[in-house]
Amino acid sequence: DTEVTQTPKHLVMGMTNKKSLKCEQHMGHRAMYWYKQKAKKPPELMFVYSYEKLSINESVPSRFSPECPNSSLLNLHLHALQPEDSALYLCASSQGAASRGYTFGSGTRLTVV
């Protein structure tokens, strides 16, 4: 299995809703990442988990809450989002250091209404 699987592929949520994005990999990768990507822009790093511990939080608002229950699974819990949070959310994983490159999931297209 050489994939990173993200669910759901599309999500529409109201500003008062609570939802979660899920990311799963079975490649034995020990680092996992959440990126946010706006249209025609590069991905922007949100969070990094290394060996199931949060190692980087790029000053992301608390309405985004990451969770890494085990080495294969990464969640992003969403609460009280704003319309400007609408974006493509990409999950990635790497075998140890990011310096050798990522494997990306296909993303979740989030729309906040």
Added chain:
Amino acid sequence: AQTVTQSQPEMSVQEAETVTLSCTYDTSESNYYLFWYKQPPSRQMILVIRQEAYKQQNATENRFSVNFQKAAKSFSLKISDSQLGDTAMYFCAFPNNAGNMLTFGGGTRLMVKP
């Protein structure tokens, strides 16, 4: 801090022709990897090619090759025999000093025309 710059926001090429996408970066490191990722309209980021800085030989993957100029901190991607399926956003990426994240350039939107 690392910076990665792609100076061509958009490019177009005729099918079957060759196109080169440019990328420059800044680092104080001596040994590192550089990456080109492709993001088609289907939105999945796909690794196109990877270059190790200590290797003299430029990386090649089928129709994709790089021109790596370490002294100039330049890392361009050449696509030969362009195909319609090459239409996508292309991002150059580079790890930070700690090696725990990738920084992406601003991207180049490539359109292959029939």
